[in-house]
Amino acid sequence: MEFSIKKEVLLKGLSRIQSIVEKRTTIPILSNVLIEGEEEKIFLTATDLEVGMKANYPASVKTPGKIALSAKKLYEIVRELPEKDICFKVLENFRMEIQCEKAVFKLAGLSPEQFPKFPEVERDSSFPIDGPNLKRMLEHTSFSMSSDDSKYNLNGIFFHSLKEEERTCLCLVATDGHRLALAKSLADIPDIEQLKKGVIFPRKGVMELRKIIEEAETDLILGFSDNNAALMANEATLIIRLVDGEFPEYQKVIPAVSEPSAIVPREDFLRLVRRVSTLASEKSRGVKISFFPGSMEVVSSNPEFGEARETMDLEYEGEETSIGFNARYLLDILNSQECEKIRFQMKDNLSPGLITPFENQDCLAVVMPMRL
Amino acid sequence: MEKNTPDIIHLDLDAFYASVEQHDNPELRGRKVIVGGSRERGVVCACSYDTRPFGIRSGMAIREALRFCPDALILPVRMNRYREVSQQIFQIYASYTDLVEPLSIDEAFLDVSGSTSLLGDAFTIAKKIKEEVRGKTGLALSVGVAPNKMLAKLASEQGKPDGLYLLTANRVDDFLTTLPVANLWGVGRKTQKQLRLLGVETVADLRRIGFDTLVRMYGENSGRHLYDMARGIDKRHVEPPGRAKSVGRERTFDCDVKCHEVLEQELLLLSDQVGSRLREKDLKGRTVSIKVKYDDFQTLTRSFTLPQATSHGPDIYRLARRLLGDLENRKAIRLLGVTVSHFESEEDNQPWLFNDDQKGLLCRLDEGIDKIRGKYGDQSIIPGSLLPGRGKKSNDR
Numbered sequence: 001m002e003f004s005i006k007k008e009v010l011l012k013g014l015s016r017i018q019s020i021v022e023k024r025t026t027i028p029i030l031s032n033v034l035i036e037g038e039e040e041k042i043f044l045t046a047t048d049l050e051v052g053m054k055a056n057y058p059a060s061v062k063t064p065g066k067i068a069l070s071a072k073k074l075y076e077i078v079r080e081l082p083e084k085d086i087c088f089k090v091l092e093n094f095r096m097e098i099q100c101e102k103a104v105f106k107l108a109g110l111s112p113e114q115f116p117k118f119p120e121v122e123r124d125s126s127f128p129i130d131g132p133n134l135k136r137m138l139e140h141t142s143f144s145m146s147s148d149d150s151k152y153n154l155n156g157i158f159f160h161s162l163k164e165e166e167r168t169c170l171c172l173v174a175t176d177g178h179r180l181a182l183a184k185s186l187a188d189i190p191d192i193e194q195l196k197k198g199v200i201f202p203r204k205g206v207m208e209l210r211k212i213i214e215e216a217e218t219d220l221i222l223g224f225s226d227n228n229a230a231l232m233a234n235e236a237t238l239i240i241r242l243v244d245g246e247f248p249e250y251q252k253v254i255p256a257v258s259e260p261s262a263i264v265p266r267e268d269f270l271r272l273v274r275r276v277s278t279l280a281s282e283k284s285r286g287v288k289i290s291f292f293p294g295s296m297e298v299v300s301s302n303p304e305f306g307e308a309r310e311t312m313d314l315e316y317e318g319e320e321t322s323i324g325f326n327a328r329y330l331l332d333i334l335n336s337q338e339c340e341k342i343r344f345q346m347k348d349n350l351s352p353g354l355i356t357p358f359e360n361q362d363c364l365a366v367v368m369p370m371r372l
Numbered sequence: 373m374e375k376n377t378p379d380i381i382h383l384d385l386d387a388f389y390a391s392v393e394q395h396d397n398p399e400l401r402g403r404k405v406i407v408g409g410s411r412e413r414g415v416v417c418a419c420s421y422d423t424r425p426f427g428i429r430s431g432m433a434i435r436e437a438l439r440f441c442p443d444a445l446i447l448p449v450r451m452n453r454y455r456e457v458s459q460q461i462f463q464i465y466a467s468y469t470d471l472v473e474p475l476s477i478d479e480a481f482l483d484v485s486g487s488t489s490l491l492g493d494a495f496t497i498a499k500k501i502k503e504e505v506r507g508k509t510g511l512a513l514s515v516g517v518a519p520n521k522m523l524a525k526l527a528s529e530q531g532k533p534d535g536l537y538l539l540t541a542n543r544v545d546d547f548l549t550t551l552p553v554a555n556l557w558g559v560g561r562k563t564q565k566q567l568r569l570l571g572v573e574t575v576a577d578l579r580r581i582g583f584d585t586l587v588r589m590y591g592e593n594s595g596r597h598l599y600d601m602a603r604g605i606d607k608r609h610v611e612p613p614g615r616a617k618s619v620g621r622e623r624t625f626d627c628d629v630k631c632h633e634v635l636e637q638e639l640l641l642l643s644d645q646v647g648s649r650l651r652e653k654d655l656k657g658r659t660v661s662i663k664v665k666y667d668d669f670q671t672l673t674r675s676f677t678l679p680q681a682t683s684h685g686p687d688i689y690r691l692a693r694r695l696l697g698d699l700e701n702r703k704a705i706r707l708l709g710v711t712v713s714h715f716e717s718e719e720d721n722q723p724w725l726f727n728d729d730q731k732g733l734l735c736r737l738d739e740g741i742d743k744i745r746g747k748y749g750d751q752s753i754i755p756g757s758l759l760p761g762r763g764k765k766s767n768d769r
Binding site: 175177178179180248249252253326352366368369372 | 721724
């Protein structure tokens with residue numbers, strides 16, 4: 001194989017896969033990138049067997065072929081080269097000669113045959129999806145994913161399709177067991193078994209999904225095959241192995257909209273909680289929120305440093321009530337939403353609170369109070 | 373000895389349950405009182421001092437006790453009331469020093485070294501506490517004042533009942549050497565028997581046994597402990613509760629045990645007690661450890677850390693049993709212990725959205741058990757396999 005490629009194009013391609021390549025792997029081939037040259041493009045493929053990506057970039061290919069090279073070393077080399085065309089030529093014993101102006105590198109590689117096969121996705125179990133909308137839904141939910149590795153079924157986002165009044169919605173849910181976030185939106189989804197039952201995208205896959213959506217300029221295709229999901233853009237395909245686990249029955253813990261709720265200006269509330277929580281206990285981050293007719297008071301205290309207290313006016317007509325919350329959870333929710341006003345619905349110290357945008361319930365967050 | 377001022381006070385309420393009953397009901401005063409369960413099947417939990425000449429002791433079957441002392445009055449256990457009185461008394465202790473270490477519902481150590489400049493020397497403080505407790509609750513205390521915990525406890529035993537005994541550093545030797553070794557902390561029947569073979573009956577005899585011999589016989593820790601105790605040395609501090617980093621229970625067997633079933637039964641009992649103590653302190657721990665001391669005094673500990681904290685006895689037992697099973701050594705075991713550490717009390721403040729139904733059920737079961745124990749005492753409800761006559765008998769070694 002022999003090809004030449006613009007430095008900036010290759011650098012972009014290589015930097016894109018750095019987060020996928022396994023850093024400390026026991027399988028050496030997985031720290032490599034597979035380079036395949038054909039016609040006027042090269043394909044770069046990387047995988048850690050959970051998340052894989054294959055993307056193509058324009059290049060002038062003299063002789064087609066393929067090789068596996070250390071993703072990290074190649075990236076480090078390319079990064080330091082001048083902004084010119086780089087020439088690649090495969091030598092014997094899976095060695096690659098890299099030349100740019102007067103610099104020449106000979107990099108040892110591995111047989112491309114060792115590289116895991118990239119799964120194919122069938123067209124009939126895939127459908128077009130609105131990228132920016134999916135990104136928004138990911139942002140509304142991803143902060144609630146668990147980071148506790150032992151709770152693998154909560155270590156990601158649950159995707160499923162559901163029928164609401166004859167229309168199909170795509171619904172995303174994430175929870176770490178203490179709080180939960182849900183986002184849904186109308187989508188034209190064909191009958192896909194996996195989605196009807198629901199699938200869990202792992203945390204790393206969620207992160208890569210966000211990146212590929214940000215970079216994609218055209219519409220995206222989301223597809224499923226066996227236990228993999230794929231997101232296809234024009235130049236790149238992302239393959240994600242779905243989590244093999246049961247997602248909890250989340251509908252049970254979402255309170256019905258009925259209890260008295262407060263209508264709160266989101267930005268003001270966000271800044272208030274940020275200020276008051278500076279003095280919350282480092283470990284629990286607890287703040288106490290008291291609702292009074294027409295106002296709210298947020299208090300934090302810390303035996304080491306002192307206490308903070310702030311009140312704000314809002315729309316609330318229920319009974320006086322005080323509930324403790326983890327300030328970090330509240331900030332995550334308030335940060336993830338974009339609306340002007342939110343609806344904050346709570347019952348008592350033992351029942352989950354519900355936060356939704358004032359106008360709709362397309363994204364909602366449920367958070368368990370804490371004992372203070 | 374580390375320090376010579378007698379600043380440590382040991383306080384022990386005399387015949388606590390029985391005295392509370394006599395105080396609450398004046399008609400019972402001057403009568404022989406036994407607190408326990410039913411006449412047929414109950415066990416003596418406490419008895420007034422005047423029943424003791426008849427040979428009545430805690431733990432004895434009530435039926436047997438009545439044979440020795442037929443005119444004794446049998447009263448039901450009113451645990452809640454005893455706890456209430458105990459709290460009142462501990463509040464009195466706390467007003468004299470913040471270094472109060474409760475040993476049980478009716479027993480405590482106080483370190484008053486920080487209070488002497490304000491309240492007078494330890495003996496004066498002890499006298500004041502005694503008077504205040506009698507004034508406010510009508511109960512009698514046996515009090516020992518000494519330079520360390522071990523001596524203070526021995527001193528309070530000297531004055532029983534209703535005594536106040538001051539042991540100053542210069543009198544420690546005279547006091548200690550005449551005592552039988554059995555009075556020393558941690559000298560049980562088995563150690564006593566072994567020491568008797570060496571001709572050791574009193575502490576003075578024990579002092580003649582060299583340090584090396586004791587370490588050879590009992591291992592580094594226990595050997596040193598015996599050596600120190602014989603000389604009145606005890607470096608442990610009075611430790612108020614709440615700073616605990618672990619909760620554990622251990623037991624030295626009367627005879628070394630090899631039988632796996634007996635060991636598992638003991639693990640079950642210890643695990644159950646540790647769970648109960650954790651819940652009492654509102655703690656949950658993630659790490660379960662076992663401690664095993666073999667007959668040759670080799671001591672091992674093994675531990676396992678769970679993803680989620682627990683205070684549920686059967687959870688602790690399951691791990692403890694696995695840890696014990698993993699030990700390949702087939703030597704006879706002298707001591708067995710179970711400890712839970714790595715507490716996660718913060719997590720309790722943040723409840724879970726999803727209630728694990730099974731877990732909720734177990735939690736309610738534990739609450740129920742704790743309530744029954746709170747009302748009728750720790751022995752009132754125990755795992756069925758630990759009931760006498762069930763499973764392997766404990767003397768079936």
